[in-house]
Amino acid sequence: MTPLRVIVEADGGARGNPGPAGYGAVVREANSGEVLAERADALGIATNNVAEYSGLLAGLRAAVELGASEAEVRMDSKLVVEQMSGRWQIKNPGLRPLAAQAAALVRRFDRVTFVWIPRERNKHADALANKAMDEAAGITRAVGARAAAARGGGVVAGKGEPAEPAAGSARPSWEPPVTTPTRLLLVRHGATALTAQRRYSGRGDVPLSEEGLAQARATAARVKSLAPAISAVVTSPLVRCTRTAEVIATALGGTPVEVEPDLVECDFGEWEGRTFTEVRAQWPEEMDAWLGSTEEAPPGGESFRAVATRVRRVVATIHKGYPESTVVVVSHVSPLKILLRDALAAGDAFLHRLYLDPAGLSIVDMWTDGGVAVRMVNETAHLAS
Structure with a gap:
């Protein structure tokens, strides 16, 4: 088999430094220039350098x-x-983990070289990065303009340059909205036996403990007091969530319960059921990589980036299916953290700094113009004994 030689064009930027950020990458066959792969995503709030890495x-x-x-x-x-060529020191401690991840990937090739090119020769990757930032901000653009920019025939917003919002997209404002949003009441399921033992609990179908069932009842009462008119209760398929959802739906007088597979917890692979201490002792390098990048997965498991893809799919479906309505979403730590990260336009570090208690309650409002408001995060007063 003929060895495959490729050209990787990569870019990233932030609208503000730090600010809402995104990246883009293109992989081409070295001889023909044929595009073999494209990658792009938003990062929340980050710096230009983090986006570039x-x-x-x-x-x-x-x-x-x-x-x-x-x-x-x-x-x-x-x-x-x-x-990456080893000619400059990495003085910023925030970039060192990213550079280490890149170096680990470089070692998987027979040969990698790094070449600086002028910005005008990196338009394709730049366009992908800006598209990711636009989509995260609810901005739409004409396909022709973006395609022309990718070919070098147009101008798009680049590093540090805010894109002009399209008609109807949300603009920052201190004024309280006057229209009715779709409101998401985000509920983490009640406690299980694994919760108390501080174990990774992903796809294992663990039931609520007696404490968890009591927490579900308390949360149901709190949800009813906040919003007696609920259009639906949407839940992960795992029993610790479906039972929590059933308790809430019953308290609301029989609100429909919809099972949504994309709300399932992250797949922790070989870490499933193990204590946090055991995983740190047995997989120290893998854990460091996982904590350092949402694209890394536990051995045999799922990355947070993959979880984010399906969570965003659920949010879009609810927003479209329940306009100006209130919906309860019952899920797990990882999907709910990712949903809140996106709502706050936060960086990936947010995922490891936010704590969500069993049966904790958060509220996110979403408007049709792309506006988002986070009204409450991890309320637990209803759980006080």
Whole structure:
């Protein structure tokens, strides 16, 4: 088999530094220039340099997935190119974990070179990064303008340049909205035996403990006091969530319960059922990688990036299906943290800094113009004995 040689074009940017950020990456066959893969995503709030490194990581991972043996990385970030080439020190401690992840990926190739290119020669990756930031902000653009920019025939917002919102998209404002949002009442399921033992509890179908059932009843009473008119209760398929959802629906007088597979907890793979201490002792490098990047997964498990993809799908479906309505969403720690991260336009570090108690309650409002308001996070007063 002929070894595959590729060109990786990567970029990232932030509208503000730090500010809402995103990245883009393109993998091309080295000889023909044919596009083999594209990667892009929003990052929440981050710096330009973090976004650039994120683009590099996405491009390298895509090249690995394609089975490439050699890669020439082209970026308009002098900082990333020089640091990855070993000519500049990495003085910013926030960039060191990203550079370490990139170095680990580089070792999976026979040969990788880093080349600086002017920004005008990196338009395709730049366009992908801006598209990701636009979509995260609820901004739409004409396909022709974006395609022209990717071909070098147009101008798009770049690093540090805010894009002009499209008609109807949300603009920042201190004024309270006057229209009715779709309101999500986010409920983490009640406690289980694994919760008390501080064990990873992902796809294992563990029932509520007696304490967890009491927590579900208390949460149901709190939900009813906040919003007696609930259109639906949407839940993860796992029994600890469906039981919590049933208790809430009964308290509301029989509100319909909808099972949504995409709300299931992250798959923790080989870590499932193990204590946090056991995992740290047995998989220290894997845990560091997992904590350092949402694209890393536990051995045999699922990355937070994959969880985010399905959570966003659920949110979009609820927003479309229940306009100007209130919906209870019963899920797990990981999906709910990701939903709140996106609602707050926060960075990935948010996922490891937010704590969600069993049966804790959060509230997110979403408007048709793209506006979002987080009204409450992890309320637990109703659980006080």
